[in-house]
Amino acid sequence: MTHAVTLATIHAAAERIAGEVVRTPLVPSPTLSERAGAPVFLKLETRQTTGSFKLRGATNAVLSLPPEARKVGIAAASTGNHGRGLAHAAARQGLRCIVCMSALVPENKVAAIRTLGAEIRIVGRSQDDAQDEVDRLVAEEGFTAIPPFDHPDVISGQGSIGLEIVADVADVEQVVVPLSGGGLFGGIAAAVKALRPLARMTGVSMERGPAMQLSLAAGRPVPVEELPTLADSLGGGIGLDNRHTFALARDLLDEVVLLAEAEIAAAIDHAYAAEQEIVEGGGAVGIGALLAGKLTVSGPTVLVVSGRNIDMALHRRIVSGAWEETPCPA
Ligand SMILES: *Cc1c(COP(=O)(O)O)cnc(C)c1O
Numbered sequence: 001m002t003h004a005v006t007l008a009t010i011h012a013a014a015e016r017i018a019g020e021v022v023r024t025p026l027v028p029s030p031t032l033s034e035r036a037g038a039p040v041f042l043k044l045e046t047r048q049t050t051g052s053f054k055l056r057g058a059t060n061a062v063l064s065l066p067p068e069a070r071k072v073g074i075a076a077a078s079t080g081n082h083g084r085g086l087a088h089a090a091a092r093q094g095l096r097c098i099v100c101m102s103a104l105v106p107e108n109k110v111a112a113i114r115t116l117g118a119e120i121r122i123v124g125r126s127q128d129d130a131q132d133e134v135d136r137l138v139a140e141e142g143f144t145a146i147p148p149f150d151h152p153d154v155i156s157g158q159g160s161i162g163l164e165i166v167a168d169v170a171d172v173e174q175v176v177v178p179l180s181g182g183g184l185f186g187g188i189a190a191a192v193k194a195l196r197p198l199a200r201m202t203g204v205s206m207e208r209g210p211a212m213q214l215s216l217a218a219g220r221p222v223p224v225e226e227l228p229t230l231a232d233s234l235g236g237g238i239g240l241d242n243r244h245t246f247a248l249a250r251d252l253l254d255e256v257v258l259l260a261e262a263e264i265a266a267a268i269d270h271a272y273a274a275e276q277e278i279v280e281g282g283g284a285v286g287i288g289a290l291l292a293g294k295l296t297v298s299g300p301t302v303l304v305v306s307g308r309n310i311d312m313a314l315h316r317r318i319v320s321g322a323w324e325e326t327p328c329p330a
Contacts (some may be wrong), residue, residue, distance in 0.1 A: 003248055004152040005186060006146055007194040009283065010159035013060040017157060020059045020092060021046050024161075026168040026302065031274045032290055036297040040290065041169055043161060043304045046279055048117065050084040052233070052307030053158060054148070057183060058085035060157030062093055076145040077101065077130040079109045081233055081307055082148035084116055091117030098137060100130040125151055133301045149183030150244050158184045162191025165302050173299030176286040178306045179203030179249070180234040183211050186248030188304065193252050200254045202295065204285040206231040206264060208328060211238045212249050214254045221246055227328055230264040230314075233282035233307060257289040261325050264288050265318050271305070272319045279311035 024047050032040040045053035047186065073096030078084050083099050090097030097118040101110065102125050114120050123133040152269040161276065165172060165188070175192050177185045182203075189201045205213055208227040215221045221242045226235050238246055257266075264281045267288030271279040279287070284304030289295045317323040 001252070002112060003190065004244060005155045005159065005190050005248065007191060009152060009156040010163060010187065010191045013153070013156035014160035014163050016063050017056055017059045017160060019319050020063075020089070021056050021081070021160075023164060024048055026165065029275060031270075032287065032303070036290060036295070036301065038297045039300045040297070041300070042275065042277075042287075043165055043302055044277065045161065045278055045304065045306045046283060046308035050081070051090045051309040052085065052283070053161060053184060054081040054085035054307075055088060056160055057154035057157035057187070058082065058146065059089040059092075061151060061153040062086070062089040064153045065144060068148040069142075069144045072142040072144070073097060075100065075134045075137040075145055077134045079113060080146055081309055083113050083118070084309070086146060087113050087116035087118035098143065100133040100137075102126050102130050103224045128177060136220060148149075149181030149240055150242055151183075151201075154245060155183045155187040155244060155248070157187070159187030159191045161304065162188035166192060166195045169300050169302055171300050172196060172302055174200040174202060174297065174301040176202045176204060176289060176295065176301065176303045178231075178234060178282050178285045178304065179205045179210075179212050180282070181235065181238050182245030182249045182330070184304070184306060185212075185253065186245045189252035201252055202255045202257060202289075203249065203253050204257045204259065204289045205234055206285070207260050208260045209235060210256070210258050213238065213258065215242075216247060216250060216256070228326065230261055230281035231259075231285055232270070233280060233309070234285070257294045259285055259288045259292065259294070263292045265323055265325075266291055268310070268315065268318050272315075277305065278308050278315060279305055279308065280307050283307040
């Protein structure tokens with residue numbers, strides 16, 4: 001099956017965003033290599049500007065907008081890593097960026113997005129209310145909404161990570177990618193499989209709401225119940241009208257690994273204690289899969305460590321051993 005995202009669109013994206021995003025370090029991990037019995041590397045998107053890889057896709061999407069759209073600006077309802085990436089990318093290009101959020105979003109999240117240069121619009125009391133305002137800005141004022149994962153420009157931007165992985169570890173045998181909506185996975189997989197067809201692509205999600213895994217098992221996108229998880233940046237569904245990332249995962253994913261909450265906490269702790277990296281839950285799941293013995297490692301393996309934006313009080317609890325699992329309200 002042919003996809004809108006190809007090695008060519010990924011190369012073009014990488015060229016477009018070079019100079020706007022950090023070419024992040026890819027470092028060997030002696031502790032994880034020792035444990036796995038094979039070379040293990042960390043691709044540190046924790047060091048990306050705005051604290052996650054999402055800046056890559058956001059920047060590529062912003063730079064790909066036609067001139068008329070650039071004149072008006074972009075709108076989004078994300079208060080997480082996608083919102084941060086968009087706010088920064090838009091500010092860098094001198095575009096207006098309106099981030100809509102509900103009155104229930106905590107002040108520190110509001111401040112983080114505002115600091116990056118976005119206009120904040122507080123509407124209603126739910127994410128749906130915020131999204132309604134985005135839809136209105138698009139329909140009535142001509143703003144462009146850039147989705148967090150299911151868009152060829154976004155996926156191609158994330159795919160630039162795949163090019164860097166193959167450039168840095170030419171004999172890579174396996175790439176392990178945090179998996180939610182699948183933009184990160186789809187982009188990296190499209191690049192890596194085109195350059196190293198025999199490399200294995202593994203996705204890692206949390207047991208609490210693994211949207212892509214449930215959708216793949218059903219053969220079509222299915223709704224998932226959102227549950228509290230340490231991997232909060234992996235929460236949410238893949239969209240029932242998914243157009244790109246479901247097909248990419250179906251065609252390019254070799255295996256999905258699911259983690260329990262305690263395994264995600266262990267990964268955050270290991271990243272800090274053994275690698276001296278502050279990593280958020282969603283970013284640490286590759287490390288967690290390896291530590292839990294849930295990965296088959298037979299050769300050079302790259303774990304994509306996708307972000308660092310964790311609540312620091314929670315991080316302190318985890319690395320000091322004071323974190324306890326909250327029971328799942330299911
Ligand atoms: C968004 C995000 C992911 C998942 O990316 P998808 O493209 O939705 O699969 C993983 N890690 C972090 C830190 C993220 O912000």
